[in-house]
Amino acid sequence: MSTATAKKSSKSGSKSKTTKLVYFFGNGKSDGDAKMKSLLGGKGANLAEMVNIGIPVPAGFTITTETCDLYNKNGKKWPAGLEAQVRENIAKLEKSMGLKLGDRNNPLLVSIRSGAAASMPGMMDTVLNLGLNSEVVQGLIVKTENERFAWDSYRRFIQMFGDVVMEVPSDDFEHVLEKKKQQVGAKSDTELNANDLKDVVRQFKKIYLDHTKEEFPQDPFEQLVKATNAVFNSWNNPRAIKYRQINEIRGLLGTAVNIQAMVFGNMGETSGTGVCFTRNPSTGENKFYGEYLINAQGEDVVAGIRTPEPIDVLAKKWPVVYKQLNALRLRLEKHYKDMQDIEFTIQEGKLYILQTRNGKRTAAAAVRVAVELVKEKMLTKDQALLRVDPKQLDQLLHPTFDPKQKKDVIAKGLPASPGAATGKVVFTAEDAEAWAAKGEAVILVRIETSPEDIGGMNVAKGILTARGGMTSHAAVVARGMGKCCVAGVSEIQIDYKTRQFTAGKAVVKEGDFISLDGSLGQVYLGKLSTIESKLSGDFATLMKWADETRKLKVRTNGDTPHDAEVAVRFGAEGIGLCRTEHMFFEGDRIIAVREMILASDKAGREAALAKLLPMQRGDFEGIFEAMKGFPVTIRLLDPPLHEFLPQEAANQQEMADVLKVPVEVVKQKVEALHEFNPMLGHRGCRLGITYPEIYAMQVRAIIEAACNLKKKGMKIVPEIMIPLVGTKKELQILKDLSIETINKVFAEKGTKVEYMIGTMIEVPRAALTADKVAEIAEFFSFGTNDLTQMTLGFSRDDSGSFMGAYLDQGIYEKDVFQTIDEEGVGSLIQLAVEKGRKTKKDLKIGICGEHGGDPSSIAFCNKVGMNYVSCSPYRVPIARLAAAQAVLNQKK
């Protein structure tokens, strides 16, 4: 009967006996193949495929996912025809293996495994050794001449079956085993002898009876039915449902059930088992890699009771088997066109492959394998580009600790910004700057950081905070700087007065060395050596292919010449977001900024701004030079003014002293500027509307810088970006103000430069009225951080108290501040792109904000037709690859 017929009758809903519910594999020919994943599950399809291409696989059969669906719809009863088909396939399997289920003289044992079309750790996994009973175990003893093996297999079967099929608490079994070991003075399970294990079996059966109120089933077919049903039922257990929700696995019928003959690697010196990779999963080198054990089972390799030998040794010790294995390795890789992770067993000299799958690998290996598979003509460039997970590249771009050294973990926090850093502990931003100036490598340790700490964070090798999450100030700034940061290490106690912190028993004083792993969120005592990232030849090759493929330009978010240089090295094609406010915190500038804020009138503000002008102009000159003519988008002042004032009394006094005003004046200003919802307050272009002199100074600085560099022969086309625009009129007023200022500068300098004036789209209203805004905006840049906060109605800082529950309950499937909420925010972006382009066909549109470095958000940006994404410097390569994949996936 053909698959087509099976499908047809299944569709019609009839329980016709002719529906094919079971697919056999074995004897060099399977009923199914690799393309039938949705019907046979990933595992079943793969086993069928291997059989078809002649790989020696223990025979077996797969009960289809459709059967699972019928079972569930049928009130948890087997659909008509299933029993007959299962019995028919058992017979076929018995014939194929020359063994018989339940036959004490020549028993067939099988494994039962679940396997859906998508990998699903939430479901029931495996029952091994099914088919054993009080009689068969005796036959096994005779056949294997290994009584201990037989009893051990039996007790494992009862335990596994009890646990996963019948929900008997696993602990109860373990308890018996522990007691037995105490009783006989055994340290590990392996020291128990056959008699001990025989007694354990007896006790296990008692536990089974107590819990299930029935005897442990002796009939192998009954065992098989029960185990199969357990697999079916596991499809709808809460863990599995949740896993599907979280991972957006939809449209599947159910799980398949794989029933496969057991083979044993522990049947003497001509048996063995092993795990290997077709290439080195660490480096990607095209060299057979793996390990094996003679006279052992798979579990033994994993458990580490005996030390396995490298696969090279097999080549010397057992060249015949090695040769077979190596041939299979090459065939599997060629067939699957990817590096494979293979499990094999040798039973009495016969080699079986139990599983093959694409091997997990490091980022370095992923890049090397992909590039080399192209050179070996196994893959096209397009295929290779899709083989590397862009997120993984992060590993390659930051320094890492040399893995060989010993590490003493003293605390663990959030992996807030990747990388490895080692240095001396300091507790203030000022100290960090002072020590760094003397050439010391420092780690800045703070309870939490604030914008005033920027200078210290900038010079520190790494940042450690006791409070704050993945989106705290420290985390966000550190990621922007590409600097290692471990945040929210709640177990450390920082004492600023005594200049030390404790972590458990460890006491760390100012000047002591610590090391941070920002990718793992770990804090180590002492100095560790790091390995700098190398953007190797293969990496460069892959990036070149990505650049040839992608349509989106990739820019960076950067506020300093240093950021700009790093980003250009990583392939950035411009700055998409230069935040001018960070420049306001450095050194003397903050004094002038505060002077401006305290000024009671426009004249006073202008006097203070005049001091800032040359510094800001210098910043822009530096950035323009570093960007070598690439476009630079500069956002005018965005944060509310109160962010520039000290909140603590001592700092207010200090500010008052510096500015020579009574401290009351400072306090009153802080109070006057207080906001209930700063996110929704007096910030962004609202500052430009109320204090046009601030924006005028910034525009002047930008244009003066461009004019100055023009005289040096550089062509700069600055892109002036107005933040937080909600209406066309706001942009109109500020564009007019900018043009007026620009024309003044041109007149003064006696020269002109090209420039653009555009806007952030980050207020929902701007997106909704994008057709009107586009009448005067020369470009759009989506500020998806704010756009997400306003569209979803919650702030990053405040969502921590409920976001856990929201993700748990599947209200949002992913962190919306990391990956664009396509259904909500995304639909608004799409609307704005359409409206904007309706007004201005060639409107340049990009995205800044953290989503610009997130692969799936990049795919979205590509889909809606943006021109570029902008992300932090260290994410530029990730974005380049993700942008290429977006193009390739859209083609599919």
Place this chain on the structure above:
Amino acid sequence: MSTATAKKSSKSGSKSKTTKLVYFFGNGKSDGDAKMKSLLGGKGANLAEMVNIGIPVPAGFTITTETCDLYNKNGKKWPAGLEAQVRENIAKLEKSMGLKLGDRNNPLLVSIRSGAAASMPGMMDTVLNLGLNSEVVQGLIVKTENERFAWDSYRRFIQMFGDVVMEVPSDDFEHVLEKKKQQVGAKSDTELNANDLKDVVRQFKKIYLDHTKEEFPQDPFEQLVKATNAVFNSWNNPRAIKYRQINEIRGLLGTAVNIQAMVFGNMGETSGTGVCFTRNPSTGENKFYGEYLINAQGEDVVAGIRTPEPIDVLAKKWPVVYKQLNALRLRLEKHYKDMQDIEFTIQEGKLYILQTRNGKRTAAAAVRVAVELVKEKMLTKDQALLRVDPKQLDQLLHPTFDPKQKKDVIAKGLPASPGAATGKVVFTAEDAEAWAAKGEAVILVRIETSPEDIGGMNVAKGILTARGGMTSHAAVVARGMGKCCVAGVSEIQIDYKTRQFTAGKAVVKEGDFISLDGSLGQVYLGKLSTIESKLSGDFATLMKWADETRKLKVRTNGDTPHDAEVAVRFGAEGIGLCRTEHMFFEGDRIIAVREMILASDKAGREAALAKLLPMQRGDFEGIFEAMKGFPVTIRLLDPPLHEFLPQEAANQQEMADVLKVPVEVVKQKVEALHEFNPMLGHRGCRLGITYPEIYAMQVRAIIEAACNLKKKGMKIVPEIMIPLVGTKKELQILKDLSIETINKVFAEKGTKVEYMIGTMIEVPRAALTADKVAEIAEFFSFGTNDLTQMTLGFSRDDSGSFMGAYLDQGIYEKDVFQTIDEEGVGSLIQLAVEKGRKTKKDLKIGICGEHGGDPSSIAFCNKVGMNYVSCSPYRVPIARLAAAQAVLNQKK
């Protein structure tokens, strides 16, 4: 030449001499009529109309608005043909009046007035007595035999001409006048004699020469040209431009210029002048109303130097003129079909009407006039409905002070909530409650109010705060309660310790009487008597017509049985928003609420909620009963939990004592619940997701109440509303939770009631995904307060610091928290309505929030097809009328 020809040639842009630029009126026949407002301006069209219907109007002519446009486009030069047409019309005017411009024996004097199609206070207003010069003044002396009158007219002309035409500072003229008065010992202008005024004229001419560097023009035609140009120019002065922007006046060409013969009421005992209304503008009574002066000019009536006599006296003293005037009154009213405000002058026995316009009137008069004009068959009901400004009705719905008594204003603040209140001063909410319980009328005086003051606010007659704006807590809550409130009276100093406040020199102690006018924002010393509002027969009639016309239902926002009763009296057809949180602040409830917040686990919270359940159930029973079967929409808990905790140390201690926990526990909880942006924090349905037991308790209370009343024979269909929903999934989870709870209650009670479960649409994401949300929502209610805040990206509380500049610069034309921002928020609402109805054709959709009571927002709601609006009880009649007008205006 016909108008058609004039238009044609004007369109072709030619400056053909045949274009009609000037329109004559007089001699019983005008070139124009009332329909030609856009060409002749409102004033010119009206003068033409009056002439056409035979009203005696001093003759004159109007230079068209097109001419103004040609003048401005023509580099501020008169277009070809204008001079000839003006001269031609002067000749016609001279002939009509039997006078001659510049003729010293028989001079014609004219007035020059601007007049656009829309009323525009920003432009030049009036120059009187034009045509006077050194010779003509002598002729005027001879003709009027009144030397003083002639010189006074001349000096007034020079001053007015100098000021409005030539921009000579008015102060300089006033200074001369003052000096002259000092010199001769005169107290007022009227004590200056002819010689004094002659000297003033001499000095005025000198000032004119000094400022303009030219002699005061002697040629009347030159005077006329200069004055005409000044009117043209005033069209584009900054005030006028801004006025047009703010009032959305667009598409007009320019202003017309009206040149009209002067008539004089001060030419002896057979002359006079007056102002009258065709009906009483205070009460609307159909009785001739007005006042007049014999031998006087219009200015004298206004200036109050002499006391005018009531128009009734004219009937006795000069019945011939009265009869003429009364006949004109009836004709004008019949013609314009509205109560008219008429200016008239009698020159030597001849009656002239100088102006007629629709008269301003009180709300009471507006209602009465509209209803009576229908009875008199002058208007249809539809026309009558459009004659009353809904906003004006507010006056009728609140008590007012008896206007006859003397009032001592001691301070002024914001008119935060209308009405009049008088009572004894108390300084705490507790005192307010205690005093009120003893039957005292109290005014609650606070620096600012907080949710804890609700109880005191509820029993007070009025509320006075020293801080806070129109959207402060006090203002919002008071408006909701329909209670008089004056907010932000910054000039008062409140001292809680000594229990008194000072306002200037006044010291007001606890227990002293004060009175508040919440419509004017005034604070009075002492006790004032108030007049209760009467919803008179005419009012009821008008409302009945409105109800017959409107399509929108009108509901109320109400949280108590009292609110519900008031609203039903005002015609509410249901509750659109019942905020359950207000119920949490009363008496013992706050203790249970705080106990719940402090509880460390679900069981603890449930124990506290169990105490709240019977109280909340009682609330709902009361409201259901008061609403007599009208639908009631109940919003589940919305505000963040920290709003229920005390922020001040003393109150925290108090709470700790009551709950018998260490004060540290309270402090820590307050700290833990602190939010950076509470508007964007853990509130609304996010509380329901994280603490389902809270919503479960509220749903139980609602359904138990409905079941209990069912047993009493009432049919209640409660509408349960989930706030702050952003995704379908949130609503799904909470709907499931509600249904589960409801079914439990049904089982326990052994009965069932109908119910609906719907959602607020107040998060932009919910609007964007309304099609999906509508799959499970049974109704939508737009929460436009939050929707505006999130869509525009600013909070009401924080926008004060920049909103002034935003309105000044025309970025927003109206207060977006009062009137829906149609372009932005409105487009999102429209999208949501369309998407919602696409999923569910008959989805019930309404609006709650302050916009629901704003007439132009109501028109918007009508346009997008909502089913109902909901507003505070006192705005219900306003909404009913506005909803009717929306239907009528849409028909047009």
